[in-house]
Amino acid sequence: MSLLDIKQIHGGYGGMNILNGVDLTADRDEIVVIIGPNGAGKSTLLKAAFGMLKINDGTMTFDGEDITHLRPDQLVGKGISYVPQERNVFPSMTVLENLEMGAYLRKDDYSRQMEWIFELFPRLAERRKQQAGLMSGGERQMVAMGRALMLEPKLLLLDEPTAGLSPLFIDQTFEQVKAINKTGVGILMVEQNARQALHIADRGYVLTTGRNRITDTGANLLANEEVSEVFLGG
Amino acid sequence: MIDFLQLLVYGVVLGSILTLGAIGVSLIFGILRFAHFAHGDIMTLGAFSALAVVSLGLPVLVALPIAMAITAVIAVVIDQTIYRRLRRTAPVILLISSFGMALGLRSLIQLIFGPNNQVFAKGIQMPYRWGDIVVKPDHLLIVGGAIVLVLVVHMFLSHTKMGKAMRAMSDNVDLAAACGIPAERVVMWTWILAGCLATAAGVFLGMDAQLHPVMGWNILLPVFAATILGGIGKPYGAIAGGMVIGIAMELSTMVMPPVYKPAVAFAIMVAMLIWRPQGIFKGQA
Numbered sequence A: 001m002s003l004l005d006i007k008q009i010h011g012g013y014g015g016m017n018i019l020n021g022v023d024l025t026a027d028r029d030e031i032v033v034i035i036g037p038n039g040a041g042k043s044t045l046l047k048a049a050f051g052m053l054k055i056n057d058g059t060m061t062f063d064g065e066d067i068t069h070l071r072p073d074q075l076v077g078k079g080i081s082y083v084p085q086e087r088n089v090f091p092s093m094t095v096l097e098n099l100e101m102g103a104y105l106r107k108d109d110y111s112r113q114m115e116w117i118f119e120l121f122p123r124l125a126e127r128r129k130q131q132a133g134l135m136s137g138g139e140r141q142m143v144a145m146g147r148a149l150m151l152e153p154k155l156l157l158l159d160e161p162t163a164g165l166s167p168l169f170i171d172q173t174f175e176q177v178k179a180i181n182k183t184g185v186g187i188l189m190v191e192q193n194a195r196q197a198l199h200i201a202d203r204g205y206v207l208t209t210g211r212n213r214i215t216d217t218g219a220n221l222l223a224n225e226e227v228s229e230v231f232l233g234g
Numbered sequence B: 001m002i003d004f005l006q007l008l009v010y011g012v013v014l015g016s017i018l019t020l021g022a023i024g025v026s027l028i029f030g031i032l033r034f035a036h037f038a039h040g041d042i043m044t045l046g047a048f049s050a051l052a053v054v055s056l057g058l059p060v061l062v063a064l065p066i067a068m069a070i071t072a073v074i075a076v077v078i079d080q081t082i083y084r085r086l087r088r089t090a091p092v093i094l095l096i097s098s099f100g101m102a103l104g105l106r107s108l109i110q111l112i113f114g115p116n117n118q119v120f121a122k123g124i125q126m127p128y129r130w131g132d133i134v135v136k137p138d139h140l141l142i143v144g145g146a147i148v149l150v151l152v153v154h155m156f157l158s159h160t161k162m163g164k165a166m167r168a169m170s171d172n173v174d175l176a177a178a179c180g181i182p183a184e185r186v187v188m189w190t191w192i193l194a195g196c197l198a199t200a201a202g203v204f205l206g207m208d209a210q211l212h213p214v215m216g217w218n219i220l221l222p223v224f225a226a227t228i229l230g231g232i233g234k235p236y237g238a239i240a241g242g243m244v245i246g247i248a249m250e251l252s253t254m255v256m257p258p259v260y261k262p263a264v265a266f267a268i269m270v271a272m273l274i275w276r277p278q279g280i281f282k283g284q285a
Helices: A042-049 A072-078 A095-102 A111-120 A122-126 A137-149 A167-182 A194-200 A218-223 A225-231 B002-032 B039-054 B060-086 B091-113 B137-159 B161-171 B173-178 B183-208 B215-229 B235-254 B258-275
Strands: A004-012 A017-026 A031-035 A054-062 A080-083 A155-159 A186-190 A203-208 A211-217 B128-130 B133-135
Touching: A004 A042, A017 A031, A017 A042, A017 A054, A017 A186, A031 A042, A031 A167, A031 A194, A031 A218, A042 A054, A042 A155, A042 A186, A072 A080, A072 B173, A080 A137, A095 A137, A095 B161, A111 A122, A111 A137, A111 A167, A122 A137, A137 A155, A137 A167, A167 A186, A167 A194, A194 A218, A203 A218, A211 A218, A218 A225, B002 B039, B002 B133, B002 B137, B002 B161, B002 B183, B002 B215, B002 B235, B039 B060, B039 B091, B039 B183, B039 B215, B060 B091, B060 B183, B091 B215, B133 B137, B137 B161, B137 B183, B137 B235, B161 B173, B161 B183, B173 B183, B183 B215, B215 B235, B215 B258, B235 B258
Parallel strands: A017 A211, A031 A186, A031 A203, A080 A155, A155 A186
Antiparallel strands: A004 A017, A004 A054, A203 A211, B128 B133
């Protein structure tokens, strides 16, 4: 059984369903990427996995436990961390305080995890006393990922981590995602930079109108002519 | 010049009191996203709780922490029994309910303690004189007490886990939930902190003049003005806001009758809302 197992999920924000029966699995040793056109429900699927959606049908399990109707604050203690696309830092707080808030649920000594995050993002180590709200978009993304990693999650959900970043930061972010995954943290991410994301992905899901369209390995999806033409812009 | 300096003293005293009220209003707004209209009456409640303790024969400074505890508990109870049920509705409903709470609290206090002016200590305090400037010992106590409390709040917000969680929730509620920060516990601590500060503000106000069931309601407008001036939801801004409003209100009596003091606070508040609704300080905080 997979770490995260989503089966035939239907759900939305109260009104009409946005997800109309999606299946998805993710494991600790893989990077899974969700791509698809605007409005396909990519980010919505990620939010569903983090308990931010009203689920009307279908089931979700995490680590063998039913999580279909759990809230974010209940899920975060079970080993799922979520990085929203926007508003993903505490702007008035310093880098260090942001990381401390990420570790809020920890009662043990988390200094080693913090050191590891500073190794992964050396830029944050230089700026640990800086207010997160005053940092660049790329730096804020690092703060956001660092914050989400403080609880040593089994699965990290990333909503468009490279959105709005310069090409240099985009490459760097993908490298960091790979590095995080190597330490045994499963990655499930939604990406606009689909071609680049599929290059580092073990598996990819193509969604359209809230349904699975194509599911395959990253390499196969890149080689797939239909995917290439329709979803990767030729 | 003497007038000016003397009024400055009164302004700093009033500013200290406003600051303590405004920090609470700002914290509550930051966490719960509504303007707490009953805050003035929480101050009154704090002052009269202290009066009840003083009437047992204890000095005011001993009565203050006891009154803080009483008021904090009542504030938490009000939140848990009334505001909590309304949190999922529109913020305006919370605002109106706090207005009702203000009326209720005031009437209850009047019912118990009567409608007359009361004092913590009878008799006249010998003031200190520096040249022609007069400072009462109580004034020093009020300003000193406010400084100590502001420092305590600062230490709490910047150095404790709960204090940081409050700032985090005030910054971004959804992200705080995503971190597993327990919202209800943070809300409870917010009421405890705001209740304690309001008690100090009420007691200091009663020391400076007299206690009256409407004392808190009368000062609510300047407290809101101070909160807005400092940038609503920014507790550190409330300190500067309180001082500016307090001093401006007292200095205004040089050029206009004292009855217009609240109007000065109101005018500053309106001007701020028009030209700088985010408060005097730039950026996020």
